[in-house]
Structure formats: structure tokens, C-alpha cells
Amino acid sequence: MPPNDPPPPSACWKQEDGRVVLELSGDWRRDGPAPVIEGEPPDQAPDRYATDALGAFDSTLPAFLLAHLRGVANPDAADTPLDGLPPDLRGLMELALAVPEESESGRKKKPASNLRTLGKRALRIWAGFLSVAEFVGLSVLAFGRLLTGRARFRGRDFWMILQECGPQALPIVTLINFLIGLILAFVGNVQLASFGASLYVADLVGIAMVREMGVVMTAIILSGRTGAAFAAHLGSMKANEEIDALKTFGFDPFDFLVLPRILALVLMMPLLTIYANVVGILGGMLVGSAVGIPPVLYWNETLTAVDLTTASLGVFKSVFFGAAIAISGCLQGMHAGNSSAAVGQATTRAVVAAITAVIVLDSAFAAIFTVLDI
Amino acid sequence: MTDRSHNPSPQAKIAVRGLTMAYGDFVVMRDLDFEVMEKDIFVIMGGSGCGKSTLLRHLIGLREPAKGSILYEGKDFTATDPAERGAFIQRFGVMYQSGALWSSLTLAENIALPIEENTSLPPKAIQDLVSYKLSLVGLSGYEDYYPADISGGMNKRAGIARAMALDPDILFLDEPGAGLDPLSSRRLDDLILRLRDSLGSTVVIVTHELASIFAIANNSIFLDTATRTQGATGNPKQLRDHSDNPAVRTFLRRGEDESPSSNSPS
Incomplete structure (x- = not known):
């Protein structure tokens, strides 16, 4: 030393x-x-x-x-x-x-037993289900008020939301779905070419895009893009007391904020899905022409494979997916805590809940369509 | 000093009777009993975290009381049905702690929105109203600014302008002076006094800024953190000098020794 x-x-x-x-x-x-x-x-x-x-x-x-x-x-x-x-x-x-311990913090925190923690967790999951059910119910009631003309929200807000979740999502929807069509065609062609049945790539891509991939990919893109935006926007409005301010002017925050968002996504999802389906088929067509299928032949083959029933299935599902994404985002935003950290948590939960809801709903639809033999 | 009589006096604008506020099992304040008279500037004061803002949220109907009732002009506000309560709420103007302007709208749109939705005035008239409200708080020319583009003090003043959009009977202000420099805070006090004098509205303010309290309040309630109930009600200057509750006197003197009241701002 x-x-x-x-x-x-x-x-x-x-x-x-x-x-x-x-x-x-x-x-x-x-x-x-x-x-x-x-x-x-x-x-x-x-x-x-x-x-x-x-x-x-x-x-x-x-x-x-x-x-x-x-x-x-x-x-x-x-x-x-x-x-x-x-x-x-x-x-x-x-x-x-100078100040004895915990005199001002008021609430004393007792260490909870494991059983108590487990019980609390279970109750929280149950409360989560209840809040989703309540929110869906409120949405249905709000739609009722909308149809009878008693719901109040700003038309300009609605058009802004419509633009944000529809046209502004087109670039990313185009890119992702074009590539998905491309990938499906590549993978399909490797298998089908060994049977000399390359032309059936058009059937494969067409049916897969229109039934499943187009709508599911679009829903996942919008979960991350629009669902997160809804949760973050409403969450920070709540943290900033803006939602309280709406209430004190006699606005119903649900009608004013949630309803136009659900409405916008429910309207935009089917349109985006139709667009995504077409873009995906074009992606497949590009691969097709690279492996020697002329575009006209490819297009005709697609038209014979995809009938109206198949084509409408994806669009039908997209309405429900749109509602699920909007409800997840708005629910988490409206129930966010009053801090910036809480807004971040709400956004995360919204995206996770939206993607989960989309996939679970899609599985349910697959089962239903199988039973109905569509 | 404390008036605990249970018959609402005829001219009481707001009467709170045995109000207990709680978050779940946690009682914030119990047994609050006070009255706000017409044209009062009434201050809710107390230490940080004692429930001042919570009391304000009860008064404007954002929270339900755990016990007790709130009467507006003798009518029980807490027990009314939603439609009637909505009519009450439309007579309130509220400025929140952070201003709480709608961040996606300009100042003009912020003030216009409640007017558009609650009246059938033509756009030109609404525009004129908006300019008038903004000029009252010294913000004329800022119509097209977004809340994020202006300073905190301007946000608060714009918040007051929006609170006054529908010419409310009762103006609720949550910590209007917090975070402002002494001069801006002073100007805000002047603004509140002059608005009360010229519009004749009743003003309820949450604050713990002593200078503001003595400058503008003629009535007040002190929420005592230690006992979780009201410490005193009355004129703050008299409470400072004559309250029989030492906690109130200490608060109003910033914990300093009891000195002659000659050096008090008046």
C-alpha cells in the first residue's frame, strides 16, 4: 500500500x-x-x-x-x-x-403474499376481458347514436383520420403486399415447376392473397401503424387532461374521439384490402413472367381460380379486423394512465392486442368457413 | 370562523355538504363542508398532494363523491340525472392545470369548438367571439397558433379564454399561477379580478401561491394534510391573523413566526 x-x-x-x-x-x-x-x-x-x-x-x-x-x-x-x-x-x-418515515406518503405498502399476487393477476386478466366487452358494447351503442343522428363529432376530424389511416398507408401496404405476392409465387413455383405445372402459380397466389394474406398483412400493418397512433394520441390527450376538458364542455369523449376512429378504420380496411389483393397478384405476375408465364395468361388463370365468393371472403373479414384494431387502439388510449410512460405502455398493449385479435379472429373465421364449406 | 350550519343559505352558489373524497379505499379528504357565494373569488388551498385538484374534479363532476353532496344554487348536483347534470356542466368554465388545450387544434379552433357545438351561430359570429375572447386574455393575433407553438403562460391564458367560451356562471381554475414568473402570475391575478368584476362570474381557484391568495381571494378553504379534512374556511387575510387553527396560520405565513400583520400585502 x-x-x-x-x-x-x-x-x-x-x-x-x-x-x-x-x-x-x-x-x-x-x-x-x-x-x-x-x-x-x-x-x-x-x-x-x-x-x-x-x-x-x-x-x-x-x-x-x-x-x-x-x-x-x-x-x-x-x-x-x-x-x-x-x-x-x-x-x-x-x-x-426531521421527518419520520412514511408520515406523508399516507398509504403504507405491505409486502403481498404470493397467493395474493396470483389472485390479483387473475382478477386483472378478468377485468381486462370485462373492459374489452364494455368497450365493444359502448361502441355498438355509439353506432346506434350515430345512426339516429345524436352522436356529436367534428366532420373535419373524421376526414383527417380517414386520410391518415387510408391513403397515407398506401405506400407501406403496396410494398408489403407486392413482396408477399412475390414470395408466394417464388415458393409456389419451386414446387409446381417440378410437376410441370408452373401455370398454377397464378391459382396459388390468387387464392392465398385474396382469402388470407392480403387482409391479414394489411391488418397487421394497420395494427402497428394506425392502432398504435390511436393509442398514443388518445393516451397523451388523457395525460394532458384534454379528455377531461371535452367532458366539461358537455362532449361525450367516446362519440367525439372513439367513434370517428372506429368508423374510419371500418371504412378504410375493406378498400385497402381490395387494393392489397390486387397488388399481391401483380407481384405474383412479375415472378410469373420471369419464369415464362405471359401476363395475359397469368391474369386469365387468376380469374378462373378466384371466384366472387373467394374474393369477398377477405373483404368481409377486413371489416371485423378494422373494428378490432380501432377498438384495441382506442381502448388502450382511453384507459392509459396519466404519465408519458403510461402512454408508451398503452401503445405497446394496443399493438399486441390488435395483432392478437386479428389472428384469433382469422382462425375463428377459418373454422367457420370450413364448417360452412365455403 | 368555520361555518358548519347545514341549511344552505339562499344566495350560496355552491354548497358542499359532508363531502368525503376517496380513491378506492384511500380517503383523500373527509367531511368537507363549505359554501361559495355568488361573485366570490374562492380559493382552495393546502399543501402539495392534499387533494386540492381532487376537490376541483369533484366540484365539476368528473369524480363521484364517496359520501356527501354538492349543491349548486340549492340543487343537488351529485344526485341529478345525466341530462340535468349536463346542463349544469355547460354553465362551468374550467381551466386545467396544464391548460389542456386540444393539441391538434389551433387556439381559435380550441375556443370555437365549444361554441360551434353548443350554439347555432354563423361562422362569422363565432370568429368574432373567438377574437374577442382571445383579446380579453391578451392573445389577439394568436388565432392560428397551435398550443405547442406558444409559451406555458400563454397556454394558461388561452386555457382561460377557452374556459370563458360559453360565458360560464362559474369559472374553475386549477393552479393558474403555477410555473409562471412573478410578473406573469401578477398579470394573471389582475386578469381574474377584472374578469370577475366585469362579467360577474363566480371564480373557484386551486392554488398555493400566497401572493395570489392574498391579492384576489375573498373566501377560501384550507385542506389540512395532517387531519385529512378542512382546516378552516373564510377570508384568507383574516385566517392568517385570527384563525384558531395553527396549521392554517403557519401555512399562510410560510411557516414564519407570528409577526405583526402590518407588512402584509393588501
Whole structure:
């Protein structure tokens, strides 16, 4: 050890004439060595401190003392003996002890048992289901008010939302669905070419796009794009008390904010789905012409494979997917907490819930269509 | 000092009777009992986190009382059916702590929206009303700014302009002076006083800024964190000098020793 190294911090518990004395020495620093504790810490506050050998100190020393004082039964602040501490340290300790623990926080947090945590979690899941059911019910009622002309929202808001979730989503919808059509055609062609049946790539791509891929991919894009935007927008409006402000002017926030969003997505999803289907088939056609199927032949083959019933299935599903995405986004936004962190959580939950809802609904539709033999 | 009689006086604009506020099992304040008279500037004061804003949210019907009732002009607001309550709420103007302007609308649209939805005025008349309201709070020319483009103090003033959009009977302001420099805060106080004098509305303010309290309030309630109920009601200047509750006197003197009241702002 070099000679000019600072003395290591140490705390030594001693008994003097039946009184507890805490001897502090060395430099107590965050970046210095860990303090050495000698003697058994007694179950009481020290009656006196001996600090003749105490060097410089930062917050580590008061923190150490406070942790001990809080640990022993006492802590009635005014009576805690602080004799022997240097004035600056004494001042800090008086400040720290001035307010007894938890007097102002009001609610005491008891550590919960595992069973209690499990029960709470189960109840929370159930409450989640109930809130979704309630929200869907409220949406249906709001649609009723809309049809009877009693729902109030701004037409301009509605057109803005319509534009944001429809036309502005076209580039990403185009890209994703074109590539999906392309991928389907490539994969299909590898298999079908070995039977010399390359032309049936058109059937494969057409039916897959129109029945499943077009609508599901579009729904997933809109979950991430529009569902998240709804949750973030409504969530920050809530955090900023803007929703309360609507209420105090007599607006129904549900009619004013949620209804136009559900309406916009329910209108836009079918249109985007039809568009996505066409783009996907074009992607397949590109691959087709690369492997020697002329576009006209490819188009005619697609038309024979895809009848109106098949084509309408995807569009039919898209209406429900649109409603599910909008409801997930708005529900999480309206139920968000009042902080920026809560808005982030609400957005995450909205996207997860929307994608889950889309896939679960799609499975349900697949089962129903199989039973109905469509 | 504290008036605990249970017969609403005829001219009481707002009468709160035995109000207990709670979040679930956690009681914020219990047994609040006070009255706000017509044209009062009534201050709700108390330490941080004692439930001032919660009380305001009860008064404007955003939260349901756990117990007790709130009467407006003798009518029980908390027990009314939604339609009647809606009619009450339309007579309130509320400015929220952060201003709470609708961030996707310009200042003009913020003020116009409640007017458009609640009246059948032609667009030109609404535009004139909006300009008038904005000029009352010293913001003429800012019609086309978005709330994010202007300062915090301007947001608060715009919030007051929006609160006044429908010429409310009662104006509720949640911490109008918080976060403003002393001069802006002073100007806001003047604005509130002059609006009350010229429009004749009743004003209920949540604040803990002593300078504002003494400058504008003629009536107040002190919410005591320690006892979780009201510490006192009455004129803040009299409470400071004569309240029999030491917590109230300490609060109104910033914890300083009882000095002669000659150096008080008046």
C-alpha cells in the first residue's frame, strides 16, 4: 500500500460505561474502498459518536448512519443522540431525521403474499376481458347514436383520420403486399415447376392473397401503424387532461374521439384490402413472367381460380379486423394512465392486442368457413 | 370562523355538504363542508398532494363523491340525472392545470369548438367571439397558433379564454399561477379580478401561491394534510391573523413566526 493512500473508512462499535459508542474513522467516499465494520452493531442507536479520526466524507457516511438508525426500533427524530458528530454531519443527520418515515406518503405498502399476487393477476386478466366487452358494447351503442343522428363529432376530424389511416398507408401496404405476392409465387413455383405445372402459380397466389394474406398483412400493418397512433394520441390527450376538458364542455369523449376512429378504420380496411389483393397478384405476375408465364395468361388463370365468393371472403373479414384494431387502439388510449410512460405502455398493449385479435379472429373465421364449406 | 350550519343559505352558489373524497379505499379528504357565494373569488388551498385538484374534479363532476353532496344554487348536483347534470356542466368554465388545450387544434379552433357545438351561430359570429375572447386574455393575433407553438403562460391564458367560451356562471381554475414568473402570475391575478368584476362570474381557484391568495381571494378553504379534512374556511387575510387553527396560520405565513400583520400585502 503506498504511504499516502487515504485511510480506509471504518466504523467500530464499542461499549463505554454501559453506553454504546460508534467510532468513525477514515475517508468515506463513493469511489474509495468499502467501509470496514468492527464489532457487533447493537440493537439501539449509539449514545455517542467518536469522530476524531474521521477524514473527509460524502453521502455514503450519512447514508450508512441513517440506515442503522432507521433499522433500530426507535426512530423518534428529536431524541436521537447525535453527540460527537462534526457539525456538518450532524446537520445532515438532523435534516434526514426531521421527518419520520412514511408520515406523508399516507398509504403504507405491505409486502403481498404470493397467493395474493396470483389472485390479483387473475382478477386483472378478468377485468381486462370485462373492459374489452364494455368497450365493444359502448361502441355498438355509439353506432346506434350515430345512426339516429345524436352522436356529436367534428366532420373535419373524421376526414383527417380517414386520410391518415387510408391513403397515407398506401405506400407501406403496396410494398408489403407486392413482396408477399412475390414470395408466394417464388415458393409456389419451386414446387409446381417440378410437376410441370408452373401455370398454377397464378391459382396459388390468387387464392392465398385474396382469402388470407392480403387482409391479414394489411391488418397487421394497420395494427402497428394506425392502432398504435390511436393509442398514443388518445393516451397523451388523457395525460394532458384534454379528455377531461371535452367532458366539461358537455362532449361525450367516446362519440367525439372513439367513434370517428372506429368508423374510419371500418371504412378504410375493406378498400385497402381490395387494393392489397390486387397488388399481391401483380407481384405474383412479375415472378410469373420471369419464369415464362405471359401476363395475359397469368391474369386469365387468376380469374378462373378466384371466384366472387373467394374474393369477398377477405373483404368481409377486413371489416371485423378494422373494428378490432380501432377498438384495441382506442381502448388502450382511453384507459392509459396519466404519465408519458403510461402512454408508451398503452401503445405497446394496443399493438399486441390488435395483432392478437386479428389472428384469433382469422382462425375463428377459418373454422367457420370450413364448417360452412365455403 | 368555520361555518358548519347545514341549511344552505339562499344566495350560496355552491354548497358542499359532508363531502368525503376517496380513491378506492384511500380517503383523500373527509367531511368537507363549505359554501361559495355568488361573485366570490374562492380559493382552495393546502399543501402539495392534499387533494386540492381532487376537490376541483369533484366540484365539476368528473369524480363521484364517496359520501356527501354538492349543491349548486340549492340543487343537488351529485344526485341529478345525466341530462340535468349536463346542463349544469355547460354553465362551468374550467381551466386545467396544464391548460389542456386540444393539441391538434389551433387556439381559435380550441375556443370555437365549444361554441360551434353548443350554439347555432354563423361562422362569422363565432370568429368574432373567438377574437374577442382571445383579446380579453391578451392573445389577439394568436388565432392560428397551435398550443405547442406558444409559451406555458400563454397556454394558461388561452386555457382561460377557452374556459370563458360559453360565458360560464362559474369559472374553475386549477393552479393558474403555477410555473409562471412573478410578473406573469401578477398579470394573471389582475386578469381574474377584472374578469370577475366585469362579467360577474363566480371564480373557484386551486392554488398555493400566497401572493395570489392574498391579492384576489375573498373566501377560501384550507385542506389540512395532517387531519385529512378542512382546516378552516373564510377570508384568507383574516385566517392568517385570527384563525384558531395553527396549521392554517403557519401555512399562510410560510411557516414564519407570528409577526405583526402590518407588512402584509393588501
